[in-house]
Amino acid sequence: MLQTTGAEENLIFPSPENFLNDLDLIVWHQEEPFGGTGMAAQWEVLKAAKKKVKILLDGQGGDENLCGYRKFYYFYLKKLLDDKKYPRFTKESFAFFSSPDILKTRISKTA
Numbered sequence: 001m002l003q004t005t006g007a008e009e010n011l012i013f014p015s016p017e018n019f020l021n022d023l024d025l026i027v028w029h030q031e032e033p034f035g036g037t038g039m040a041a042q043w044e045v046l047k048a049a050k051k052k053v054k055i056l057l058d059g060q061g062g063d064e065n066l067c068g069y070r071k072f073y074y075f076y077l078k079k080l081l082d083d084k085k086y087p088r089f090t091k092e093s094f095a096f097f098s099s100p101d102i103l104k105t106r107i108s109k110t111a
Helices: 016-030 038-050 070-080 088-097 102-104
Strands: none
Touching: 016 038, 070 088, 088 102
């Protein structure tokens, strides 16, 4: 892919030492708890990128902004109820809960 695009390869290797040194700063910038090391790895990528570019589009946060996680859709449905938008709630609920993609993830498998 690098040869095709002419992109420059930049390899980043996060370390436990950097994680511990940067943890307070990462948490401060993140402004919310995070449950894995992915944010620390992303932090290392951003630190390296800052040395070469002023603006970086990385794709982080798209799911949260566009309601990409199922749990956010439940909050959306609740908001429709709270706002007494019953016809919209009914339409959206039916579309969501009858979606084949959603239904196949809700079926529990028993041994």
